[in-house]
Amino acid sequence: MTTPNAPASFYHTTEGTGVWPHKGKVAAVGIGHSPTSRRWDGTPENTVGANSILALRKAIEDAGVPPDQIDGLVIDPVTTTGAHWDANDPIPMDVVNHYNPTDDPLDGIAKLSCEWLLKNMPELTNVKFTMYGTGCMSHAIVVGAQAVGEGLTNNCLVLKSWHNLEGRYNQAGLSAAEDVSGTYAVGPGRTIWGPPGCFGTALQFAEYCRKYGKSHDMMAPFMENSRRNGLLFPEGYWAQHRPEQLTAEDYLAARWIAKPASLFDNDIPIMVSGAYLFTTAERAKDMKQKPVYILGHASSRGTARSLTPTLDEIQVETGSTGRKILEAAGITADDISFENMYDGFALFHQFHIEGLGYRGMKFGDALDFYQTDISIEGPSPILPSGGNIGSGRSRFWMHTDSIQQIQGRAGARALTGVKPEIAVSGGPMPMGGNFTVWGASPD
Amino acid sequence: MVKQGVIPDELTKPFYDAANEEKLVVQNCKSCGLLQHPPAAACRKCGSGDNMEWKGMSGKAKIYNYTVVYDTPIRMLQEDQPFNLAVVMLDEDPGIQMYSHLPGTPVDQVPVGGSVEVVFEATANGQKVPEWRVVG
Numbered sequence: 001m002t003t004p005n006a007p008a009s010f011y012h013t014t015e016g017t018g019v020w021p022h023k024g025k026v027a028a029v030g031i032g033h034s035p036t037s038r039r040w041d042g043t044p045e046n047t048v049g050a051n052s053i054l055a056l057r058k059a060i061e062d063a064g065v066p067p068d069q070i071d072g073l074v075i076d077p078v079t080t081t082g083a084h085w086d087a088n089d090p091i092p093m094d095v096v097n098h099y100n101p102t103d104d105p106l107d108g109i110a111k112l113s114c115e116w117l118l119k120n121m122p123e124l125t126n127v128k129f130t131m132y133g134t135g136c137m138s139h140a141i142v143v144g145a146q147a148v149g150e151g152l153t154n155n156c157l158v159l160k161s162w163h164n165l166e167g168r169y170n171q172a173g174l175s176a177a178e179d180v181s182g183t184y185a186v187g188p189g190r191t192i193w194g195p196p197g198c199f200g201t202a203l204q205f206a207e208y209c210r211k212y213g214k215s216h217d218m219m220a221p222f223m224e225n226s227r228r229n230g231l232l233f234p235e236g237y238w239a240q241h242r243p244e245q246l247t248a249e250d251y252l253a254a255r256w257i258a259k260p261a262s263l264f265d266n267d268i269p270i271m272v273s274g275a276y277l278f279t280t281a282e283r284a285k286d287m288k289q290k291p292v293y294i295l296g297h298a299s300s301r302g303t304a305r306s307l308t309p310t311l312d313e314i315q316v317e318t319g320s321t322g323r324k325i326l327e328a329a330g331i332t333a334d335d336i337s338f339e340n341m342y343d344g345f346a347l348f349h350q351f352h353i354e355g356l357g358y359r360g361m362k363f364g365d366a367l368d369f370y371q372t373d374i375s376i377e378g379p380s381p382i383l384p385s386g387g388n389i390g391s392g393r394s395r396f397w398m399h400t401d402s403i404q405q406i407q408g409r410a411g412a413r414a415l416t417g418v419k420p421e422i423a424v425s426g427g428p429m430p431m432g433g434n435f436t437v438w439g440a441s442p443d
Numbered sequence: 444m445v446k447q448g449v450i451p452d453e454l455t456k457p458f459y460d461a462a463n464e465e466k467l468v469v470q471n472c473k474s475c476g477l478l479q480h481p482p483a484a485a486c487r488k489c490g491s492g493d494n495m496e497w498k499g500m501s502g503k504a505k506i507y508n509y510t511v512v513y514d515t516p517i518r519m520l521q522e523d524q525p526f527n528l529a530v531v532m533l534d535e536d537p538g539i540q541m542y543s544h545l546p547g548t549p550v551d552q553v554p555v556g557g558s559v560e561v562v563f564e565a566t567a568n569g570q571k572v573p574e575w576r577v578v579g
Binding site for chain 2: 255
């Protein structure tokens with residue numbers, strides 16, 4: 001069995017293609033998460049594979065579907081947070097052999113395949129459809145939704161998992177090398193000039209502030225709000241391990257990484273797995289949880305002309321993505337109850353929501369908007385999940401929260417200023433992401 | 444501030460050979476006229492793979508934007524932190540960007556929009572790469 005990558009046709013990447021043909025015909029009915037941890041502790045019980053099995057089993061149980069009725073599995077096979085297994089490090093064969101391994105001993109430790117999962121989840125006896133949505137949960141959700149919509153699977157598990165190893169973020173491998181290849185040296189990635197991961201976003205934010213007369217300190221209310229919401233997310237890293245409210249003073253005093261991006265503008269890499277169960281709208285009616293319907297999805301595949309996207313390129317792309325999102329779901333921006341767009345760097349959330357036109361926003365408006373009531377109690381909630389900034393880098397809190405809010409299962413994060421009926425979630429990057437519209441009703 | 448050594452590969456050898464001769468070249472598509480950087484096997488606009496040539500540039504550019512790096516992942520640069528990391532845009536085509544540490548410019552005193560000109564700097568293994576100095 002070999003799992004293919006999703007075909008490009010699964011993604012809605014151009015404007016003008018109309019309402020998603022499967023609008024309201026696919027529903028999320030189950031959610032499962034593993035516990036979070038900062039890094040792998042070296043035990044078999046804490047591997048990315050173990051977390052994945054746990055999350056999948058919880059999603060199945062949450063939906064109340066017998067495991068033998070699961071017939072689809074969509075995952076992102078890439079699990080790294082930026083930590084890669086050093087080729088010189090010995091393979092921990094005791095961990096490998098604790099499970100039923102595949103031909104790749106790092107499968108389930110520093111990567112993940114559908115084959116590994118099916119070998120280690122014997123209760124999944126009827127999975128006929130497997131596919132990779134490579135990138136993040138936002139990819140996998142689109143692929144799972146499209147697969148159910150097209151009738152390729154009826155009860156499809158969707159999974160995203162992360163491993164994080166010892167060592168500082170992205171500082172091993174090529175970053176520590178004496179010499180590098182010519183292509184790498186002049187490429188858009190780390191390069192010999194040494195940009196940290198947040199460099200591109202910091203550049204765009206700096207240009208944004210110059211263009212619109214804004215400043216980094218205007219991000220403080222967003223940061224406080226994100227951490228507050230994150231601490232109300234019991235599945236998240238900060239709630240589980242470091243229940244500390246971030247204050248504006250903390251934020252403004254943080255050390256720089258790439259000025260104007262500071263430490264807290266970067267999410268914290270963690271180990272965690274998250275899973276959803278998607279099914280047909282027809283089948284969802286009889287399940288344990290209230291179905292949350294997928295009204296549409298849209299993807300950005302924008303690329304920069306040269307090394308790093310300019311603000312102009314970002315805004316052209318996020319504007320287009322916003323229009324695609326609304327078009328796919330057949331809604332207007334006014335129909336959106338709340339947003340859970342991506343925040344993996346805090347400094348680009350405004351690009352996403354301005355492109356979407358959330359609460360009538362235009363380019364340049366968001367930082368002023370952050371100075372108003374953006375809380376879960378207010379009329380214009382910003383990122384009620386808290387996002388990756390609020391709960392650690394999973395790239396799925398925003399999806400989980402969107403589903404839970406609409407189901408009425410968001411607990412202490414429950415929105416009280418708006419009725420949660422339609423949400424938009426997704427990411428990661430302003431140029432290169434996937435976005436989903438969730439609804440309480442299929443229409 | 445010594446950068447990691449560079450080992451030119453097939454794609455980038457003309458770029459680095461020119462740098463060793465203290466010349467700046469950029470890929471140009473003979474089919475559609477697009478200048479592109481970083482180098483790629485085919486034209487990003489028209490997809491042509493057989494019509495790429497290397498074209499000499501004047502070595503003049505403007506500073507588009509910058510950050511100050513306090514926490515680089517590149518081990519060899521860590522003792523030089525904090526440092527400027529700017530993006531310059533070539534005068535011939537502002538769509539073409541190159542990175543620069545702006546040697547000689549004090550940290551966080553970068554004149555955005557200011558003029559720069561190319562210089563060539565040896566990396567750890569002697570291979571030269573383009574760098575940019577503020578002029579005027």
